[in-house]
Amino acid sequence: MDHAFAQGRLMRDERRRYPRSSVVLGVRYRWLDGSGTATTADISANGCRIAVPHLGGVERGSFVILSLEIPGYIDPILVNPAKVQWVSCDRFGVEFLCSRDKDQRRWDEFIKELEVVQSWPKTMRHAG
Secondary structure, three states: OOOOOHHHOOOOOOOOOOOOOOOOOOEEEEEEEEEEEEEEEEOOOOOEEEEOOOOOOOOOOEEEEEEHHHHHOOOEEEEEEEEEEEEEEEEEEEEEEEEOOHHHHHHHHHHHHHHHHHHHOHHHHHHO
């Protein structure tokens, strides 16, 4: 099991439909006027928060294409499109709207694995 799993923790916010996990993944994103690389700050079954060094032209309400680098997977998971729900100075949040079936299955498997690991006692998660 990858170290990213051990570092994650589930978070629940009453406004959210799905629990969030603080997992750092590499992400490439593209929008109409540009592209960038960043990392996730947290993830869920239907979205993520992305921490960026330079925000560029990403705006609330716009659509982006995401390529998420998942530990243990050779190919990244493609989310096309994702809707930008909010933007701050160095991060933005997206809701996943659609993915190819293959990518959706891979994302769902990753989220389920993460939830299993996070249900382990704390001493087991940090061992190894």
